[in-house]
Amino acid sequence: MSTQPKLRSVEQPATIRHPGKIELVTHEAYEFEKHGDLTTYLAEHFGGRREDGGIRGSVCRKGKYGGHAVESARAAVSGDPVFDAISASSGAVIEAERQKQLVAERRAPQGPNGIVGRPVLLDAQIKFTGVVNGAERWASDDGSTVEYRIGNGRLTFHAWKKSFGYWSMGAEIEVSGTGADFEFAHIASKYFMSVTSPCMLVKEDQDSDSNDDYLDEYEWGINAQQPERVASLCRAQWHHARFADVVTAGSGCLNFQNAEWPTGFPSEWNEIPTSVQLNGSWTDGSPRSAIITRKHNSLNVNMSAYNRPAAHGSVSNFATISVTFPDDKTYVGTLEAPRTIRWSNGSAWTKVINTVFDLNGAWTDGGGRRAFILETTNSITVDMSDYDRPAAHGSIVNASAIKVNFPDDREYTGALELPNKIRWSNGSSWTKI
Numbered sequence: 150m151s152t153q154p155k156l157r158s159v160e161q162p163a164t165i166r167h168p169g170k171i172e173l174v175t176h177e178a179y180e181f182e183k184h185g186d187l188t189t190y191l192a193e194h195f196g197g198r199r200e201d202g203g204i205r206g207s208v209c210r211k212g213k214y215g216g217h218a219v220e221s222a223r224a225a226v227s228g229d230p231v232f233d234a235i236s237a238s239s240g241a242v243i244e245a246e247r248q249k250q251l252v253a254e255r256r257a258p259q260g261p262n263g264i265v266g267r268p269v270l271l272d273a274q275i276k277f278t279g280v281v282n283g284a285e286r287w288a289s290d291d292g293s294t295v296e297y298r299i300g301n302g303r304l305t306f307h308a309w310k311k312s313f314g315y316w317s318m319g320a321e322i323e324v325s326g327t328g329a330d331f332e333f334a335h336i337a338s339k340y341f342m343s344v345t346s347p348c349m350l351v352k353e354d355q356d357s358d359s360n361d362d363y364l365d366e367y368e369w370g371i372n373a374q375q376p377e378r379v380a381s382l383c384r385a386q387w388h389h390a391r392f393a394d395v396v397t398a399g400s401g402c403l404n405f406q407n408a409e410w411p412t413g414f415p416s417e418w419n420e421i422p423t424s425v426q427l428n429g430s431w432t433d434g435s436p437r438s439a440i441i442t443r444k445h446n447s448l449n450v451n452m453s454a455y456n457r458p459a460a461h462g463s464v465s466n467f468a469t470i471s472v473t474f475p476d477d478k479t480y481v482g483t484l485e486a487p488r489t490i491r492w493s494n495g496s497a498w499t500k501v502i503n504t505v506f507d508l509n510g511a512w513t514d515g516g517g518r519r520a521f522i523l524e525t526t527n528s529i530t531v532d533m534s535d536y537d538r539p540a541a542h543g544s545i546v547n548a549s550a551i552k553v554n555f556p557d558d559r560e561y562t563g564a565l566e567l568p569n570k571i572r573w574s575n576g577s578s579w580t581k582i
Contacts, residue, residue, distance in 0.1 A: 191371075195231050203372030206231070208319075209356035213363045231369050232315055282390035283517045295394040297387070300537050302327030306383035308398040309367075312375060319367020320381030320396055328534045332386040332445065333359050333418045336366040337411065341402040342376035348402035351376060357415070360444065380405040386418055388518060388535060421446050421464045425484040428509035429524050430501040438501055438526050448472060454526075501526070504548050505565050512571065512579040519582065529553060 191197040197206035208231060275287040275294060284297040284304070297304040303325045310318040322334045340352040358364040368376065378399030385392050391414055397405060427448065430438040440451040443464070450460035450472055462472030465481075470490070473479040481493040488500030488507075500507070508529065511519045521532040524545075531541040531553055543553030546562070551571070554560040563571040569581035 191231070200370075200373045203370060205368065205370035205373040207352075207354060207368055208365070210365045211358045211363065212361055213323075229317055229367075229369070232317065281392065284388070284390065284392070288394075292395075292397045295383075295396060297392055299388055300327065302329055302388075302537060304331065304385055304387045304392060306381075306385075306392075306394050306396050308379055308381050308396040310375075310379060310398040315369065315371050316375045317367050317369040318376065318379045318398060319365060320379065320383060321363065321365035321367075322383050322385055323364075324362040324387065327537045329388060329537060330360055330362045330534075331358075331364075332389070333357070333415070334361070334364045334383075334385040335415060336364060336381055336383055338366050338379055338381040339405065339408055340368060340376040341378045341380070341399070341405055342374065344374075348377060348404055350408075378402040378405055380408060382410045384414055386414070390517070391418075417446075422467055423464060423470075423484055424468055424486045425488060425490070425500070426507050426510055427464075427470070427484075429507065430526055431490065431498040432501055433496060433498055439498065440523075440525050442523060450474075503545050504551070505567055506569060506581075508551070508565075511582040513582055514577060514579055520579065531555075 191204050191206065192199060195206050195208070197204040210230065275289045275296060278286045278288050280286065281297065284299045287296040287298065288294065293308045295306045303323075305323045305325070306320070307323070308318075308320045310316075318340075320336050320338055322331065322336060324331050335355065335357040337355040338353065339350055340354075341348045342351045343349065344351060352368065354366055354368075356364065356366045366381070368379070376399070378397060378401065380395055380397040382393065382395050393414070395410065427441050427443045430440050432438045437454040439454065442449045442451070446464045448462040448464065448470060450462070452458065452460055452474070458475050460472050460474040462470055462479075464470050468484050470482045470484065471479060472482060482490040482498075483493075485491055488502065490498045492498070503524070508522050508524045511521055513519050518535040520535065523530045523532070527544070529543040529545065529551060531543070533539060533541055533555070539556050541553050541555040543551055543560075545551050549565050551563045551565065552560060553563060562574040563579075564574075566572055571579045573579070
Protein backbone atom coordinates (compact mmCIF):
# COMPACT_ATOMS: atom_id res chain seq x y z
CA MET A 150 0.00 0.00 0.00
CA SER A 151 1.35 3.42 -0.93
CA THR A 152 2.22 5.77 1.91
CA GLN A 153 2.41 8.82 -0.35
CA PRO A 154 0.01 11.65 0.55
CA LYS A 155 -3.03 12.11 -1.63
CA LEU A 156 -2.34 14.82 -4.20
CA ARG A 157 -4.96 17.43 -4.88
CA SER A 158 -5.13 20.04 -7.60
CA VAL A 159 -4.74 23.62 -6.44
CA GLU A 160 -8.37 24.39 -7.28
CA GLN A 161 -9.86 21.85 -4.85
CA PRO A 162 -9.22 23.54 -1.50
CA ALA A 163 -9.56 27.06 -2.85
CA THR A 164 -12.45 29.25 -1.71
CA ILE A 165 -12.85 32.61 -3.46
CA ARG A 166 -14.28 34.78 -0.72
CA HIS A 167 -14.79 37.90 -2.81
CA PRO A 168 -13.18 39.28 -6.01
CA GLY A 169 -9.43 39.46 -5.49
CA LYS A 170 -9.46 37.35 -2.31
CA ILE A 171 -8.88 33.62 -1.93
CA GLU A 172 -8.57 31.37 1.08
CA LEU A 173 -6.54 28.18 0.79
CA VAL A 174 -6.72 25.38 3.33
CA THR A 175 -3.66 23.32 2.46
CA HIS A 176 -3.21 20.30 4.68
CA GLU A 177 -2.33 17.92 1.85
CA ALA A 178 0.13 18.02 -1.03
CA TYR A 179 -0.72 19.53 -4.39
CA GLU A 180 -0.41 18.28 -7.92
CA PHE A 181 0.03 21.43 -9.98
CA GLU A 182 -1.90 21.51 -13.28
CA LYS A 183 -1.61 24.54 -15.63
CA HIS A 184 -4.03 25.58 -18.35
CA GLY A 185 -5.32 28.67 -20.06
CA ASP A 186 -4.12 32.19 -20.39
CA LEU A 187 -2.15 33.45 -17.38
CA THR A 188 -4.39 36.30 -16.29
CA THR A 189 -7.57 34.34 -17.02
CA TYR A 190 -6.24 31.39 -15.08
CA LEU A 191 -5.29 33.57 -12.11
CA ALA A 192 -8.59 35.42 -12.24
CA GLU A 193 -10.64 32.23 -12.36
CA HIS A 194 -8.69 30.11 -9.90
CA PHE A 195 -7.15 32.67 -7.53
CA GLY A 196 -9.71 35.44 -7.59
CA GLY A 197 -7.27 37.85 -9.22
CA ARG A 198 -8.34 41.36 -10.29
CA ARG A 199 -7.20 42.62 -13.68
CA GLU A 200 -5.54 46.01 -13.52
CA ASP A 201 -3.96 48.05 -16.37
CA GLY A 202 -2.84 44.96 -18.29
CA GLY A 203 -1.67 43.19 -15.13
CA ILE A 204 -3.36 41.32 -12.34
CA ARG A 205 -3.31 41.40 -8.55
CA GLY A 206 -5.00 39.51 -5.75
CA SER A 207 -5.07 38.53 -2.09
CA VAL A 208 -4.51 35.16 -0.46
CA CYS A 209 -4.99 33.63 2.97
CA ARG A 210 -3.30 30.26 3.41
CA LYS A 211 -4.03 27.96 6.34
CA GLY A 212 -1.67 25.03 6.86
CA LYS A 213 1.62 24.07 5.25
CA TYR A 214 1.82 22.19 1.98
CA GLY A 215 4.20 20.42 -0.39
CA GLY A 216 4.04 19.58 -4.06
CA HIS A 217 4.99 17.25 -6.86
CA ALA A 218 5.08 18.19 -10.51
CA VAL A 219 3.35 16.14 -13.18
CA GLU A 220 5.28 13.08 -14.45
CA SER A 221 6.94 12.55 -11.04
CA ALA A 222 9.42 15.44 -11.41
CA ARG A 223 9.84 17.61 -8.34
CA ALA A 224 8.21 21.01 -8.64
CA ALA A 225 9.91 24.26 -7.70
CA VAL A 226 7.77 24.63 -4.58
CA SER A 227 8.05 28.08 -3.08
CA GLY A 228 5.48 28.04 -0.32
CA ASP A 229 3.39 30.48 -2.39
CA PRO A 230 0.55 28.54 -4.08
CA VAL A 231 -0.15 31.29 -6.61
CA PHE A 232 3.44 31.38 -7.80
CA ASP A 233 3.76 27.60 -7.76
CA ALA A 234 0.71 27.25 -9.97
CA ILE A 235 2.30 29.30 -12.76
CA SER A 236 6.01 28.55 -12.40
CA ALA A 237 6.37 24.78 -12.54
CA SER A 238 7.71 23.24 -15.74
CA SER A 239 4.43 22.10 -17.30
CA GLY A 240 2.33 24.65 -19.15
CA ALA A 241 3.29 27.97 -17.54
CA VAL A 242 2.34 30.96 -19.67
CA ILE A 243 5.31 33.07 -18.50
CA GLU A 244 8.05 32.97 -21.14
CA ALA A 245 10.54 30.19 -20.52
CA GLU A 246 13.65 32.27 -19.81
CA ARG A 247 11.86 34.46 -17.31
CA GLN A 248 10.26 31.41 -15.74
CA LYS A 249 13.65 29.86 -15.08
CA GLN A 250 14.85 33.06 -13.49
CA LEU A 251 11.76 33.28 -11.29
CA VAL A 252 12.04 29.68 -10.18
CA ALA A 253 15.69 30.15 -9.29
CA GLU A 254 14.93 33.24 -7.23
CA ARG A 255 11.83 31.92 -5.52
CA ARG A 256 12.67 28.33 -4.66
CA ALA A 257 12.46 27.67 -0.91
CA PRO A 258 13.83 24.91 1.32
CA GLN A 259 11.88 21.67 1.64
CA GLY A 260 11.68 19.16 4.43
CA PRO A 261 11.97 15.40 3.92
CA ASN A 262 8.30 15.09 2.91
CA GLY A 263 8.34 17.99 0.48
CA ILE A 264 6.78 20.40 2.96
CA VAL A 265 7.89 23.95 2.38
CA GLY A 266 8.79 26.17 5.29
CA ARG A 267 10.07 29.67 5.92
CA PRO A 268 13.89 29.62 5.82
CA VAL A 269 15.26 29.09 9.32
CA LEU A 270 16.85 32.21 10.75
CA LEU A 271 20.23 31.95 12.38
CA ASP A 272 20.65 33.37 15.87
CA ALA A 273 23.06 35.90 14.35
CA GLN A 274 20.16 37.36 12.34
CA ILE A 275 17.84 37.85 15.31
CA LYS A 276 18.51 39.00 18.85
CA PHE A 277 17.26 37.84 22.22
CA THR A 278 15.12 40.61 23.69
CA GLY A 279 13.77 39.04 26.88
CA VAL A 280 11.16 36.61 28.17
CA VAL A 281 7.45 37.03 27.44
CA ASN A 282 4.84 34.72 29.01
CA GLY A 283 7.46 32.07 29.67
CA ALA A 284 8.87 32.17 26.13
CA GLU A 285 12.17 33.61 24.92
CA ARG A 286 11.56 36.49 22.52
CA TRP A 287 13.95 36.98 19.59
CA ALA A 288 13.62 39.72 16.96
CA SER A 289 15.36 41.01 13.83
CA ASP A 290 16.67 44.57 13.63
CA ASP A 291 14.67 45.33 10.48
CA GLY A 292 11.34 44.63 12.21
CA SER A 293 10.38 41.82 9.84
CA THR A 294 10.63 38.90 12.26
CA VAL A 295 9.76 38.09 15.85
CA GLU A 296 10.26 34.58 17.18
CA TYR A 297 9.09 33.06 20.47
CA ARG A 298 10.83 29.94 21.76
CA ILE A 299 9.59 27.32 24.20
CA GLY A 300 11.72 24.19 24.34
CA ASN A 301 12.37 23.09 20.76
CA GLY A 302 9.26 24.88 19.54
CA ARG A 303 9.16 28.17 17.66
CA LEU A 304 6.29 30.59 17.11
CA THR A 305 7.32 32.98 14.34
CA PHE A 306 5.71 36.22 13.17
CA HIS A 307 7.23 37.24 9.83
CA ALA A 308 6.55 39.91 7.19
CA TRP A 309 8.04 39.76 3.68
CA LYS A 310 8.22 41.66 0.42
CA LYS A 311 9.38 39.92 -2.80
CA SER A 312 9.73 41.88 -6.03
CA PHE A 313 10.55 40.24 -9.38
CA GLY A 314 8.01 40.11 -12.22
CA TYR A 315 5.63 38.23 -9.99
CA TRP A 316 5.60 39.97 -6.61
CA SER A 317 4.16 39.13 -3.22
CA MET A 318 4.14 40.73 0.20
CA GLY A 319 2.36 40.09 3.47
CA ALA A 320 2.76 38.34 6.80
CA GLU A 321 2.71 34.84 8.22
CA ILE A 322 2.44 33.07 11.56
CA GLU A 323 4.19 29.71 11.77
CA VAL A 324 4.78 27.08 14.45
CA SER A 325 7.79 24.81 13.93
CA GLY A 326 9.88 22.30 15.86
CA THR A 327 6.94 21.06 17.92
CA GLY A 328 3.63 19.25 17.68
CA ALA A 329 1.98 21.91 19.83
CA ASP A 330 0.08 24.00 17.26
CA PHE A 331 -1.16 27.49 17.96
CA GLU A 332 -4.61 27.47 19.51
CA PHE A 333 -5.53 30.71 17.73
CA ALA A 334 -3.83 33.04 15.27
CA HIS A 335 -4.85 36.34 13.70
CA ILE A 336 -3.15 38.64 11.18
CA ALA A 337 -4.28 42.22 10.49
CA SER A 338 -2.31 43.87 7.66
CA LYS A 339 -2.02 47.39 6.28
CA TYR A 340 -0.49 48.09 2.84
CA PHE A 341 1.05 51.46 1.92
CA MET A 342 1.51 52.62 -1.69
CA SER A 343 2.10 55.95 -3.45
CA VAL A 344 -0.84 56.59 -5.75
CA THR A 345 -2.24 60.15 -5.76
CA SER A 346 -0.04 61.03 -2.78
CA PRO A 347 2.98 59.37 -1.15
CA CYS A 348 2.58 56.29 1.01
CA MET A 349 -1.18 56.10 1.12
CA LEU A 350 -2.88 53.36 3.11
CA VAL A 351 -4.38 51.53 0.13
CA LYS A 352 -5.45 48.18 1.58
CA GLU A 353 -6.33 46.62 4.93
CA ASP A 354 -7.02 42.92 5.36
CA GLN A 355 -7.23 40.37 8.15
CA ASP A 356 -7.50 36.60 8.53
CA SER A 357 -7.56 34.08 11.37
CA ASP A 358 -7.13 30.38 12.04
CA SER A 359 -7.22 27.95 14.98
CA ASN A 360 -5.56 24.68 16.00
CA ASP A 361 -3.05 24.81 13.17
CA ASP A 362 0.64 25.38 12.48
CA TYR A 363 0.52 28.04 9.74
CA LEU A 364 -1.44 31.11 8.68
CA ASP A 365 -0.58 33.81 6.19
CA GLU A 366 -2.25 36.84 4.62
CA TYR A 367 -0.65 38.42 1.54
CA GLU A 368 -1.03 40.41 -1.67
CA TRP A 369 0.40 39.33 -5.05
CA GLY A 370 0.60 40.76 -8.54
CA ILE A 371 2.03 40.54 -12.05
CA ASN A 372 2.53 43.73 -14.06
CA ALA A 373 0.60 45.61 -11.37
CA GLN A 374 1.92 48.32 -9.04
CA GLN A 375 3.32 46.89 -5.83
CA PRO A 376 2.88 48.65 -2.47
CA GLU A 377 6.04 50.02 -0.89
CA ARG A 378 5.41 48.55 2.56
CA VAL A 379 3.29 46.12 4.52
CA ALA A 380 2.82 46.29 8.29
CA SER A 381 0.99 43.48 10.08
CA LEU A 382 -0.23 42.94 13.60
CA CYS A 383 0.30 39.24 14.34
CA ARG A 384 -1.40 37.75 17.37
CA ALA A 385 -1.39 34.13 18.54
CA GLN A 386 -2.27 31.94 21.49
CA TRP A 387 0.32 29.19 21.86
CA HIS A 388 1.03 26.94 24.83
CA HIS A 389 -1.96 28.70 26.46
CA ALA A 390 -0.13 32.05 26.44
CA ARG A 391 -0.83 35.05 24.21
CA PHE A 392 1.67 36.88 22.03
CA ALA A 393 1.36 39.97 19.80
CA ASP A 394 3.76 42.01 17.65
CA VAL A 395 3.71 44.29 14.62
CA VAL A 396 6.08 43.08 11.89
CA THR A 397 6.85 44.98 8.69
CA ALA A 398 8.62 44.65 5.35
CA GLY A 399 9.33 47.11 2.55
CA SER A 400 10.93 50.51 2.14
CA GLY A 401 10.03 54.06 3.12
CA CYS A 402 6.48 54.81 4.23
CA LEU A 403 7.44 55.24 7.85
CA ASN A 404 3.95 56.55 8.55
CA PHE A 405 3.10 52.89 9.28
CA GLN A 406 4.57 53.62 12.72
CA ASN A 407 1.54 55.82 13.45
CA ALA A 408 -1.01 53.18 12.41
CA GLU A 409 -3.73 52.27 14.88
CA TRP A 410 -4.11 48.60 15.76
CA PRO A 411 -6.71 46.61 17.70
CA THR A 412 -5.87 46.27 21.39
CA GLY A 413 -5.95 43.07 23.38
CA PHE A 414 -7.05 39.81 21.79
CA PRO A 415 -10.24 38.64 20.05
CA SER A 416 -13.05 37.88 22.52
CA GLU A 417 -13.74 34.54 20.83
CA TRP A 418 -10.37 33.30 22.12
CA ASN A 419 -11.79 33.27 25.66
CA GLU A 420 -12.92 29.84 26.81
CA ILE A 421 -16.43 29.77 28.26
CA PRO A 422 -16.49 28.11 31.71
CA THR A 423 -19.22 25.54 32.35
CA SER A 424 -20.87 24.18 35.48
CA VAL A 425 -20.05 20.62 34.38
CA GLN A 426 -16.79 19.11 33.06
CA LEU A 427 -17.93 18.04 29.59
CA ASN A 428 -15.02 15.85 28.49
CA GLY A 429 -15.53 12.13 29.02
CA SER A 430 -18.16 9.39 28.79
CA TRP A 431 -21.87 10.01 29.17
CA THR A 432 -24.70 7.49 29.48
CA ASP A 433 -28.44 7.74 28.90
CA GLY A 434 -28.99 4.99 31.48
CA SER A 435 -28.18 2.16 29.08
CA PRO A 436 -24.87 0.21 29.05
CA ARG A 437 -23.72 2.36 26.12
CA SER A 438 -21.88 5.68 26.37
CA ALA A 439 -21.34 8.74 24.22
CA ILE A 440 -17.92 10.35 24.47
CA ILE A 441 -17.73 14.14 24.51
CA THR A 442 -14.48 15.86 23.58
CA ARG A 443 -14.26 19.60 24.10
CA LYS A 444 -11.72 21.78 22.32
CA HIS A 445 -12.00 25.37 23.46
CA ASN A 446 -15.71 26.13 22.93
CA SER A 447 -16.34 23.42 20.31
CA LEU A 448 -17.73 19.97 21.07
CA ASN A 449 -17.40 16.62 19.33
CA VAL A 450 -19.69 13.80 20.45
CA ASN A 451 -18.62 10.26 19.53
CA MET A 452 -21.85 8.27 19.12
CA SER A 453 -20.28 5.10 17.71
CA ALA A 454 -21.48 2.99 20.67
CA TYR A 455 -25.00 3.80 19.45
CA ASN A 456 -24.11 3.08 15.79
CA ARG A 457 -24.78 6.73 15.03
CA PRO A 458 -22.61 9.37 13.30
CA ALA A 459 -20.56 11.83 15.33
CA ALA A 460 -22.38 14.95 16.51
CA HIS A 461 -20.90 18.43 16.76
CA GLY A 462 -21.78 21.46 18.82
CA SER A 463 -20.59 24.31 20.97
CA VAL A 464 -20.72 25.80 24.45
CA SER A 465 -23.31 28.56 24.63
CA ASN A 466 -22.78 29.75 28.19
CA PHE A 467 -22.02 28.52 31.71
CA ALA A 468 -25.12 26.31 31.84
CA THR A 469 -25.99 25.57 28.21
CA ILE A 470 -24.61 23.73 25.18
CA SER A 471 -26.00 23.17 21.69
CA VAL A 472 -25.32 19.98 19.70
CA THR A 473 -26.36 18.96 16.20
CA PHE A 474 -26.94 15.24 15.66
CA PRO A 475 -26.73 14.75 11.86
CA ASP A 476 -29.17 11.82 11.87
CA ASP A 477 -31.67 13.74 13.99
CA LYS A 478 -31.68 17.49 14.76
CA THR A 479 -30.10 20.16 16.97
CA TYR A 480 -30.77 19.98 20.69
CA VAL A 481 -29.99 22.33 23.55
CA GLY A 482 -28.46 20.76 26.62
CA THR A 483 -28.88 22.29 30.06
CA LEU A 484 -25.97 21.53 32.37
CA GLU A 485 -26.87 20.55 35.91
CA ALA A 486 -24.01 20.17 38.39
CA PRO A 487 -22.39 17.96 39.28
CA ARG A 488 -22.78 15.66 36.22
CA THR A 489 -26.02 15.87 34.25
CA ILE A 490 -26.98 17.13 30.79
CA ARG A 491 -30.72 17.58 30.39
CA TRP A 492 -31.64 17.76 26.68
CA SER A 493 -34.41 19.82 25.12
CA ASN A 494 -36.18 16.64 23.95
CA GLY A 495 -36.71 15.57 27.56
CA SER A 496 -33.90 13.00 27.76
CA ALA A 497 -30.92 13.22 30.11
CA TRP A 498 -27.29 12.03 30.13
CA THR A 499 -25.22 11.32 33.24
CA LYS A 500 -21.42 11.59 33.40
CA VAL A 501 -19.64 8.26 33.92
CA ILE A 502 -16.97 8.63 36.62
CA ASN A 503 -15.06 5.46 37.45
CA THR A 504 -12.58 6.89 39.96
CA VAL A 505 -12.64 8.93 43.17
CA PHE A 506 -12.76 12.10 41.07
CA ASP A 507 -13.24 12.98 37.41
CA LEU A 508 -9.95 12.44 35.55
CA ASN A 509 -11.02 14.32 32.42
CA GLY A 510 -9.50 17.72 31.77
CA ALA A 511 -6.23 19.65 32.00
CA TRP A 512 -3.43 18.78 34.41
CA THR A 513 -0.24 20.60 35.36
CA ASP A 514 3.02 19.54 36.99
CA GLY A 515 3.45 23.08 38.32
CA GLY A 516 4.99 24.59 35.18
CA GLY A 517 3.25 26.50 32.41
CA ARG A 518 2.49 23.46 30.26
CA ARG A 519 -0.49 21.12 30.50
CA ALA A 520 -1.39 17.49 29.90
CA PHE A 521 -4.95 16.66 28.87
CA ILE A 522 -6.60 13.46 30.05
CA LEU A 523 -9.58 11.92 28.25
CA GLU A 524 -11.14 8.91 29.96
CA THR A 525 -13.35 6.67 27.81
CA THR A 526 -15.18 3.50 28.78
CA ASN A 527 -12.14 1.23 28.77
CA SER A 528 -9.09 3.44 28.43
CA ILE A 529 -7.26 6.65 29.26
CA THR A 530 -5.54 8.89 26.69
CA VAL A 531 -3.12 11.60 27.79
CA ASP A 532 -2.38 14.36 25.26
CA MET A 533 1.23 15.40 25.93
CA SER A 534 1.68 17.66 22.87
CA ASP A 535 2.07 20.71 25.10
CA TYR A 536 5.28 19.09 26.37
CA ASP A 537 6.44 18.19 22.84
CA ARG A 538 5.90 14.53 23.74
CA PRO A 539 3.80 11.77 22.13
CA ALA A 540 0.40 10.83 23.49
CA ALA A 541 0.35 8.38 26.40
CA HIS A 542 -2.23 5.62 26.95
CA GLY A 543 -3.38 3.73 29.99
CA SER A 544 -6.21 2.27 32.01
CA ILE A 545 -7.96 2.39 35.38
CA VAL A 546 -6.59 -0.06 37.96
CA ASN A 547 -9.25 0.71 40.57
CA ALA A 548 -11.11 3.72 41.92
CA SER A 549 -7.91 5.18 43.38
CA ALA A 550 -5.24 4.18 40.87
CA ILE A 551 -4.42 4.34 37.19
CA LYS A 552 -1.50 3.12 35.07
CA VAL A 553 -0.22 4.99 32.01
CA ASN A 554 2.44 4.08 29.46
CA PHE A 555 4.45 7.06 28.19
CA PRO A 556 6.01 5.78 24.93
CA ASP A 557 9.08 8.05 25.20
CA ASP A 558 9.67 6.95 28.80
CA ARG A 559 8.01 3.99 30.57
CA GLU A 560 4.83 2.89 32.33
CA TYR A 561 3.95 4.57 35.63
CA THR A 562 1.25 4.01 38.21
CA GLY A 563 -0.70 7.03 39.39
CA ALA A 564 -2.29 7.20 42.85
CA LEU A 565 -5.39 9.43 42.86
CA GLU A 566 -5.50 11.69 45.91
CA LEU A 567 -8.53 13.82 46.73
CA PRO A 568 -9.43 16.43 45.84
CA ASN A 569 -7.46 16.77 42.57
CA LYS A 570 -3.99 15.19 42.51
CA ILE A 571 -2.24 12.34 40.71
CA ARG A 572 0.90 11.15 42.50
CA TRP A 573 3.05 9.17 40.07
CA SER A 574 5.25 6.19 40.96
CA ASN A 575 8.39 8.15 39.94
CA GLY A 576 7.75 10.68 42.71
CA SER A 577 6.28 13.46 40.56
CA SER A 578 2.70 14.72 40.81
CA TRP A 579 0.07 16.46 38.70
CA THR A 580 -2.68 18.79 39.87
CA LYS A 581 -5.94 19.24 37.98
CA ILE A 582 -6.62 22.69 36.57
